[in-house]
Amino acid sequence: MSQVVQGRGRAGFIAGFLLAPLALYLTFVIWPYVQTFGYSFTNWTGQSPTFDFVGVDNYSALMKDEVFRGALWNNLLLLVFVPAVTILLALFFAFMVNAGGRGGAGGVQGVAGSRLYKVVYFFPQVLSLAILAVLFGAVYRTDEGGLLNGVLIRLGIVDRMHPIEWLNEPRLVLWCLLLVVVWHGVGFYLVLFSAAMQSIPKDIYEAALLDGAGRAQTFFRVTLPLLWDSVQTSAVYLGIAAMDMFVLVSTMTSGQFGGGPDHHSEVMATVLMRNFLYFGKSGYACAMGVVMLVLTMILSVITLRATRRERIEF
Amino acid sequence: MGSTGEGLGRRDLIKRSAALGLISVPTMSFLSACASGGGDTTKGPDKAAVSKENPFGVSKGGKMDVVVFKGGFGDDYAKAWEAAFDKKWGTTSSHLGTQEITGKLQTRFNGGNPPDVVDNSGAQRIKLDVLFKSNQLADLTPVLDAPSLDDPSKKVRDTLIAGTIEQGTQGGKFVSLNYVYTVYGFWYSGKLFKEKGWTPPKTWDEFLAICAKAKEAGLGGLAHQGKYPYYINVVIMDLIAKKGGLEAMKAIDNLEPNAFEGSAAALAAVEAVYEVVEKDLLLPGTNGLTHTESQTAWNQYKAAFIPSGSWLENEQLKQTPDDFDMQFLPVPVLADSKLPFEAIRAGAGEPFIVPEKAANKPGGLEFIRSMLSREWSTIFAQQANSLTVVKDGVDPGVKLRPGTQSAVTALKAAGTNTFNYLYPDWYSEMDTAIQDASNELMAKRIQPKEWIKRAQAAVNKAAQDPNAKNNRRS
Numbered sequence: 001m002s003q004v005v006q007g008r009g010r011a012g013f014i015a016g017f018l019l020a021p022l023a024l025y026l027t028f029v030i031w032p033y034v035q036t037f038g039y040s041f042t043n044w045t046g047q048s049p050t051f052d053f054v055g056v057d058n059y060s061a062l063m064k065d066e067v068f069r070g071a072l073w074n075n076l077l078l079l080v081f082v083p084a085v086t087i088l089l090a091l092f093f094a095f096m097v098n099a100g101g102r103g104g105a106g107g108v109q110g111v112a113g114s115r116l117y118k119v120v121y122f123f124p125q126v127l128s129l130a131i132l133a134v135l136f137g138a139v140y141r142t143d144e145g146g147l148l149n150g151v152l153i154r155l156g157i158v159d160r161m162h163p164i165e166w167l168n169e170p171r172l173v174l175w176c177l178l179l180v181v182v183w184h185g186v187g188f189y190l191v192l193f194s195a196a197m198q199s200i201p202k203d204i205y206e207a208a209l210l211d212g213a214g215r216a217q218t219f220f221r222v223t224l225p226l227l228w229d230s231v232q233t234s235a236v237y238l239g240i241a242a243m244d245m246f247v248l249v250s251t252m253t254s255g256q257f258g259g260g261p262d263h264h265s266e267v268m269a270t271v272l273m274r275n276f277l278y279f280g281k282s283g284y285a286c287a288m289g290v291v292m293l294v295l296t297m298i299l300s301v302i303t304l305r306a307t308r309r310e311r312i313e314f
Numbered sequence: 315m316g317s318t319g320e321g322l323g324r325r326d327l328i329k330r331s332a333a334l335g336l337i338s339v340p341t342m343s344f345l346s347a348c349a350s351g352g353g354d355t356t357k358g359p360d361k362a363a364v365s366k367e368n369p370f371g372v373s374k375g376g377k378m379d380v381v382v383f384k385g386g387f388g389d390d391y392a393k394a395w396e397a398a399f400d401k402k403w404g405t406t407s408s409h410l411g412t413q414e415i416t417g418k419l420q421t422r423f424n425g426g427n428p429p430d431v432v433d434n435s436g437a438q439r440i441k442l443d444v445l446f447k448s449n450q451l452a453d454l455t456p457v458l459d460a461p462s463l464d465d466p467s468k469k470v471r472d473t474l475i476a477g478t479i480e481q482g483t484q485g486g487k488f489v490s491l492n493y494v495y496t497v498y499g500f501w502y503s504g505k506l507f508k509e510k511g512w513t514p515p516k517t518w519d520e521f522l523a524i525c526a527k528a529k530e531a532g533l534g535g536l537a538h539q540g541k542y543p544y545y546i547n548v549v550i551m552d553l554i555a556k557k558g559g560l561e562a563m564k565a566i567d568n569l570e571p572n573a574f575e576g577s578a579a580a581l582a583a584v585e586a587v588y589e590v591v592e593k594d595l596l597l598p599g600t601n602g603l604t605h606t607e608s609q610t611a612w613n614q615y616k617a618a619f620i621p622s623g624s625w626l627e628n629e630q631l632k633q634t635p636d637d638f639d640m641q642f643l644p645v646p647v648l649a650d651s652k653l654p655f656e657a658i659r660a661g662a663g664e665p666f667i668v669p670e671k672a673a674n675k676p677g678g679l680e681f682i683r684s685m686l687s688r689e690w691s692t693i694f695a696q697q698a699n700s701l702t703v704v705k706d707g708v709d710p711g712v713k714l715r716p717g718t719q720s721a722v723t724a725l726k727a728a729g730t731n732t733f734n735y736l737y738p739d740w741y742s743e744m745d746t747a748i749q750d751a752s753n754e755l756m757a758k759r760i761q762p763k764e765w766i767k768r769a770q771a772a773v774n775k776a777a778q779d780p781n782a783k784n785n786r787r788s
Contacts, residue, residue: 160598168753
């Protein structure tokens, strides 16, 4: 009996501690979601406290909204390419700096200078997205003052009178943005994968080496299976980042809150923001928010399910 | 958005303030809901006797509390004003120049101790209609009816540029003074034109000819702020208004079904701008440049013309060479235009208000009256390199910067031939859609006919907005 009382006392004690964070979470995370959901059924303008209930009008309008559909498609493209490219590059580099060196007398090691590389690769991660936007603004600048155009013009590949308008080219703009995200992300995931690789016992590598495995075989047969947990977590993180993209698109591309030229780099977040703040269609924007929330949640579930595997103990 | 470390230029203010200003609204209503406990402690302001020289009864030796938005115009002009005011009235002024109007003033308005004069501008301004609805704005009509400081036989209202009073009126009361007068058009370097022996063009053909000469000389003809199609859109819309007259402009503002489609003026204007693209007379790469990048390239003599409002000179102060000799040029006219070459787009901005609960409300009103004197208007023109809504408000004996001076001259030449579109304030979605089309036009991805189609589609869409009924101009 005394144990029950003790148990209850402990539960109350724990609940007491959880109360404050739970209240904060409910107030600042759950309640806004609920509100957004509520507003998505109204014609709220964002400017006045009065609005009418309009049922599912916002959602049916959303189905027909070509700009939003284009944005959704761009998000999906990014969703595929951002994680794929970033993780592949990060894995490759991480393998090279950890286990890619020629096996000398010391056993398994990274390529020469790998310690330096690890630090250098991490640099981009230190920069904030705002700085990144300025930096790549200079890289993609559309006249000969831009880094890319400047180099290409010097090399005679591009005509000085008709430089490439990187971020103003419908076919290039999304890929230019993709490059920025990848450049920014690779360093972090390299460090993440490096840490995971270092926890793999060296003897496994040495055994593989003794059996005559080359770099590729070591990577695919040993490293990758043992890193699978990290890879799938990274995929979820990067996938969520690809669903957002707001900061880069809105600062680097043309248009009110970005998305230009002519909606070719539009992502859901930029369309949402423009409708919410600039067009005074806040109810409509809330409907977009709900769609984004649902999509992100579905994606997380799918990714986690699809990549579930037996954990290998070592 | 756009905090790209380039500082807050005039463009940002005008283009983005509309967008960002809205952020403050939900915050506002939230804050005022829970922080409006200030009550109506009306401290009876010390009021002196009212006289003809002192129509609002300012008491000598009082205090003045002035808050101005410190953006593209800086705040030196306000400091100069305060010094002049203190000298005349023996007051002690406290000054605050800030970009965070809402942040600094929200609680003061709610607490019932607002400043005496506020320049309520910029991205973080407090929305005027919200202030008006909560009775925070003093009626400035007494200022309009007070005698002008320059000529006591005239009322202040008769010294203002037409349209100022309408623009500052809410619910029938004159509550905000939009003080800065902006003219829109092309700009060029007087020095460059002199060197090359070019004459400023008056017709679109002459304009194209100079662009062609510039190209021969290895420069770009026309630069524009491509990342923000707002600017080139000004040129297109001004050409339409000049070619088709005020009727063409009103047709667009009133969302007529033939505003663009079937309008000869609109097609001629768009084709005229497209000619610049087709003849390859743009500054290379200008379609993707930001306002700072393109304007700086123009300052470096890389292009002959650039479109902008009259904030350009102050915005580019640091980048402009000393002998650049910046000059304003009204948008050149097409053949058979209804408006003359001298006609320009012009409008007022930068709203100054006096809070209803200001401790020194008479001082605030007197301050506004002083702003509308020629002396203070001249101070503003000198310190902020921009014009004010005071008619003929700059002392001709005072030396202005060349760009501002040329704008003064152009405004005089225009006389009553000024016009201003209202649709950007009324229909932001339509404005954005037309700008997108202009961006495509400049990049040669669509043809003028397609531009017309898209612009008309934007108009038709806006016409379905239930608010469209309330917005009509005649």
